[in-house]
Amino acid sequence: MDTLSRRCVWVNGPVIVGAGPSGLAVAAGLKEQGVPFIILERADCIASLWQNRTYDRLKLHLPKQFCQLPNFPFPDHYPEYPSKKQFVEYLETYTRHYHINPHFNESVESAKYDDTWRMWRVKTEAVEYICQWLVVATGENAEPVLPEIDGLKDFAGEVVHAQDYKSGEKFKGKKVLVVGCGNSGMELSLDLCNHDAKPAMVVRSAVHVLPREIYGKSTFQVAMFLLKWLPMWLVDKILLFLAWTILGNMEKFGLQRPKIGPLELKNYGRTPVLDIGALEKIRSKEIQVVGGVKRFWCGAVELTDGERLEIDAVVLSTGYKSNVPYWLQESEFFGKNGFPKTPFPNGWKGNAGLYAAGFTRRGLSGLSADAVKISQDIAKVWKDDLKQKKQKVPTHRRCISTF
DSSP states (O other): OOGGGSEEEEESSOEEEOOSHHHHHHHHHHHHTTOOOEEEOSSSSSSHHHHHSSOTTOBOSSOGGGTOBTTBOOOTTSOSSOBHHHHHHHHHHHHHHTTOOOBTTOOOOEEEEETTTTEEEEEOSSEEEEESOEEEOOOTTSEEOOOOOTTGGGOOSEEEEGGGOOOGGGGTTOEEEEEOOSHHHHHHHHHHHHTTOEEEEEOOSOOOEEESEETTEEHHHHHHHHHTTSOHHHHHHHHHHHHHHHHOOOGGGTOOOOSSOHHHHHTTTOOOEEESSHHHHHHTTSSEEEOOEEEEOSSEEEETTSOEEEOSEEEEOOOEEOOHHHHBOOOSSBOTTSSBSSOTTSOSBOSTTEEEOSOSSSHHHHHHHHHHHHHHHHHHHHHHHHHTSSSOOOSEEEEOOOO
C-alpha cells in the first residue's frame, strides 16, 4: 500500500504486537496502572497459536500454578494440568477481566524507530501508529519451521506440520513418519498410537526425556526446589539419577542422552521432553524409533543408515521460529534468529523504548516475569511524563501523515 493512503494514529502509550499470553500479560499490567495502549493481533482471536495451531489432546506440560499469568490464578476446579480448551477459556476470562480489546486482523508489516521524531513508527496495511514504546510480543513460536529434505515435495502421501495436526483419527491404520522427537513429536506419536496408526519417530540427535512427575511431585517443581539450595550442575545430576530410577535405561530404545544436563541445555534453547506415556509405547515397539532422514521417495523414506521404510504420511514436528526479523527493522537488541541477544533474565528491555515479551525460552512462567517488568517500567516513565504536563493528553489522537 502507498504510505500516503495510510491513516496516522498517535498512541499515548505503547503499541503491543501480539495478543498471545505475553501480549495479554503486558496489557493487563498496564491496565492495572492506568497506562493506555494499543494491542495489535494479526489473527481474528487471542492466543491464535493455542486456538488454531495446536493438537486436540494438548495439555499444559507443567502444573497450573507455574503457568498462570500475573495476579490471576487458575480456577480451583481446573485439574493440575489444564487442557488446551481450559487454557483458552482461562485466557478469554483474563482478557475480559482486564477489559483488553485487541485490534484483530491487523498484521504489522514493519516497525522502525524514527531518530528524528524519537518515536516508533509501526505500520499495518491501513494504519501507521506512532508511539514512544514498542512491545514485541509475537513470541517464540510465530511461524512453523519447514525443513528442506530431499524428495519431500515429491512424496505421494499427506505431509502436515504439527501446527495443522489435530488428531490421529484420520491416520488410523496408516504408517506415519513423525519427524522430530521433542515434546510435540513424542505426544503426536503417542496420539497416533492411540488412534491405531503405526508411527515411526525420527530421532536425529540426543534428547533428554524426564518423567513428568517424580514420586508424585512435578519434575519442574522438584527442580525449582533443588535450585534454591544446589548448583545447576548438581541438580541436573540428581534429576538424571531420579529419571533413571523411574524410566530405566532408554539408550537401548534408541534415545541417547546429551552430555549436557537438561537444565543447562535449556539455556541453549533445547527443552527436555516430559514423558506422558510415549516411552511405554516405545518399549512395546508400538512407536518405532528411527534415525535421520536421507531422502523421501514416492511412498517411502530412506534413512541415513540405509534402511528404507514404506510410509503413508509424514508429520513434521520440527518446531517453530520467531518472525521478528521479517517486520522489525532493528538489529541491536534482537538477533538474526528473532530472539533478544541478551539472555534471560535480562532480555526484556532494549533501547529507545523497545521491549520483548515472551522470548525467555522458559514458558509461561518466564513470560509472566518479563511482562511484570515491562509494564512496571513503562508505567513509571509514563507517570513521570504525565506529571510534567499541565493536562492529560488524549489516549489516541489522529494525525495527518506527511510521509
